[in-house]
Amino acid sequence: MVSSGQLAPATDACPAPTSTGIRSLTLGDLGPDPAWRRPVLIEADHLILVTGGHGTLEVDFRPLPCRPGTMLRLRPGQAVRRTDALDAVVLRWGAVALHGLDVDPDTVPTHTQLVGEDEEAVINEVSQLVVDCRRQRGPAGESLLRLQLAVLLLRLTLTGAPVNGTDSRTFRRLCRDVEHHYRYTRRVEDYADRLGCSVRTLTRACLAVTGRSAKQVIDERVALQARRMLAATDEPIARIGRYLGFPEPTNFGRFFSREVGLSPGAFRATGGRVAAPARITRPRPPHWTDRA
Incomplete structure (x- = not known):
């Protein structure tokens, strides 16, 4: 197990994706253009945990403040652009990764600033996933990664404030x-x-x-x-x-x-670099609560 509160270092080469598509990446892996002159359309589900730097990451033309401990949830089809120098660990998974598991990724907050025990627990789980993406292979390894991802998503869901009714x-x-x-x-x-x-x-x-x-x-x-x-x-x-x-x-x-x-x-x-009208937002479930 990775030591408490410390994120596993990223490797130089991206590990091969598993059959469920669970993979650890860096922000640089998301965009082919190092200058990020235009946004990139995300093709799969992602979690981004910022580990260094302060600034913003643009998601669907909305600049989101980021600093160490910021967690972002990206969905297939969203437009993402890095506007500042940030370091982050990125987790990606395929559509079948959560099949049969009692977890709904749509309940994960889109943007949250982790603090205290929540931050420590999430960092530990992300770190272990990064390590196991490199090490684990075969059916047992696949099952382990799927369960670890489900636990991480459930924990992130609990950081939000569900709205019922x-x-x-x-x-x-x-x-x-x-x-x-x-x-x-x-x-x-x-x-x-x-x-x-x-x-x-x-x-x-x-x-x-x-x-x-x-x-x-x-x-x-x-x-x-x-x-x-x-x-x-x-x-x-x-x-x-x-x-x-x-x-x-x-x-x-x-x-x-x-x-x-x-x-x-x-x-x-403009390259999409104009301020969004205040009323344009992506329809989303009401319990996708942003916590800054």
């Missing part, structure tokens, strides 16, 4: 449905039909949790995906619009300008 549960259900269908419909009525509730129920839940309507939550998710693709890829703007359900480029341009305040071309020209 009917509105919170409804909002979380909507967020999950939006993630699967935002490309195909922005109509609140369609989501209400699938979830078996009324438009009024969805709107009330969104207003209670976010202060915004269900329609705003859905549109913000579409706008966020547009921003990700414009800033992190070279896809033509018209193709991005079609991907997001806008057959006509002019309609996409009007929608994006309304939501973001810039045309798609102007936003791309």
